[in-house]
Amino acid sequence: MANTLHNGAKCRIPLRNQSLTFSRHVSRSLSFLPKTRHGKQSNTSSVKASQADFPVDPSISPRVNAVKPSKTVAISDLATSLVQAGVPVIRLAAGEPDFDTPAPIAEAGINAIREGYTRYTPNAGTMELRQAICHKLKEENGINYTPDQVVVSNGAKQSLAQAVLAVCSPGDEVIIPAPFWVSYPEMARLADATPVILPTSISDNFLLDPKLLESKITERSRLLILCSPSNPTGSVYPKGLLEKIAQIVAKHPRLLVLSDEIYEHIIYAPTIHTSFASLPGMWDRTLTVNGFSKAFAMTGWRLGYIAGPKHFIAACGKIQSQFTSGASSIAQKAAVAALGLGYAGGEAVSTMVKAFRERRDFLVKSFREIDGVKISEPQGAFYLFIDFSFYYGREAEGFGKIEDSESLCRYLLDVGQVALVPGSAFGDDTCIRISYAESLTTLQAAVERIKKALIPLSSAALV
Numbered sequence: 001m002a003n004t005l006h007n008g009a010k011c012r013i014p015l016r017n018q019s020l021t022f023s024r025h026v027s028r029s030l031s032f033l034p035k036t037r038h039g040k041q042s043n044t045s046s047v048k049a050s051q052a053d054f055p056v057d058p059s060i061s062p063r064v065n066a067v068k069p070s071k072t073v074a075i076s077d078l079a080t081s082l083v084q085a086g087v088p089v090i091r092l093a094a095g096e097p098d099f100d101t102p103a104p105i106a107e108a109g110i111n112a113i114r115e116g117y118t119r120y121t122p123n124a125g126t127m128e129l130r131q132a133i134c135h136k137l138k139e140e141n142g143i144n145y146t147p148d149q150v151v152v153s154n155g156a157k158q159s160l161a162q163a164v165l166a167v168c169s170p171g172d173e174v175i176i177p178a179p180f181w182v183s184y185p186e187m188a189r190l191a192d193a194t195p196v197i198l199p200t201s202i203s204d205n206f207l208l209d210p211k212l213l214e215s216k217i218t219e220r221s222r223l224l225i226l227c228s229p230s231n232p233t234g235s236v237y238p239k240g241l242l243e244k245i246a247q248i249v250a251k252h253p254r255l256l257v258l259s260d261e262i263y264e265h266i267i268y269a270p271t272i273h274t275s276f277a278s279l280p281g282m283w284d285r286t287l288t289v290n291g292f293s294k295a296f297a298m299t300g301w302r303l304g305y306i307a308g309p310k311h312f313i314a315a316c317g318k319i320q321s322q323f324t325s326g327a328s329s330i331a332q333k334a335a336v337a338a339l340g341l342g343y344a345g346g347e348a349v350s351t352m353v354k355a356f357r358e359r360r361d362f363l364v365k366s367f368r369e370i371d372g373v374k375i376s377e378p379q380g381a382f383y384l385f386i387d388f389s390f391y392y393g394r395e396a397e398g399f400g401k402i403e404d405s406e407s408l409c410r411y412l413l414d415v416g417q418v419a420l421v422p423g424s425a426f427g428d429d430t431c432i433r434i435s436y437a438e439s440l441t442t443l444q445a446a447v448e449r450i451k452k453a454l455i456p457l458s459s460a461a462l463v
């Protein structure tokens, strides 16, 4: 049986012992991450063929060539291909809640279709939804906006990309604490700006050191991107630390803050969320991004939003008006229902958060039992970012040397059949990201597999 993987490679699956043979074969022959990252090999033959047949210039814009494809998407696609080929891979790579969209939200979407609410909406979003967003931001976040200071988009990703494009000039610097969500540096590059990555440390819960921030600000610094609760670390910025950051930001009139608060509701008490724009003096220079994908389990509905001072938001809206126009009318009706579920999403959201918390507790306890790993207990989101660097430099029999987070992920996919994302994708190669948006039973099985796969490594010699 021959199967085509996402990059076009064919894999032959033997009938017996199929999963093991298949996955080892995949791991060695594809080396998928470097190939997909540079994206060269798979296109070469088709380009040559078309050049021979037609006088077509195959060049791609240098702006796009500078952008790296998402490694999270690459590994998720590979894991999906393996599952479709019959390999029982446990997928803990995707950043997507495993819950269904709560029924009242889904019903609102269905009703929108039934009632013929299926036409273009205003570019910035319906007045009904923008008013509901303003109400939410006032009640839950202590920030006041009017509907003309809000633009609704096809996902928070679009909101973020438009914001970066709207405020950055070529050569501007975008300050991004690492570990970072994979898209931030690429969004900066797409805007012809330069990402300036500021490392953090696991011993500081991956939180930005204000002194380091201060030392890296230049006259080119235009944007500081903060993400709390964080993807990939689950860290939550305490109010006191945000206030220190705000004091530094306040000294630099050109510097704006893009505050990604999409995991706001997925937070574990007593930890609380603080919106950066609510801090004294920060409203004028903060662009607040939020969305429905994570807390309301609405990834496929594609809905996010940005709020901020009117001239910046109008610029984001201008970009949107030429790229996509308004978001889905149906999703917007569903989003109004989501915001109507009550404070912080009411019981529907708190039930999901309770399940996430139980999983986090299980995973933190389980991984703390493994030799050599370091963990900072996450206070929000649904990810663990675990330092596995203890295993680097070791030789795995039949696999080769574990060099870094990418080779460890390939090893764990190959031997353990668990799909995780290498920390290098997030700017920290010491770690690996585990998404716990999966049932406790699945997570228990994944932990068993990871532990088993690591046993021979922990006693292997460093090479």
Ligand SMILES: Cc1ncc(COP(=O)(O)O)c(C=O)c1O
Pocket: 095, 154, 155, 156, 157, 158, 181, 227, 230, 231, 260, 262, 291, 292, 293, 299, 302, 303, 304
């Ligand atoms: C930190 C962060 N911001 C923004 C997004 C984008 O979310 P969406 O475009 O689904 O609203 C994601 C999704 O993974 C994320 O993890």
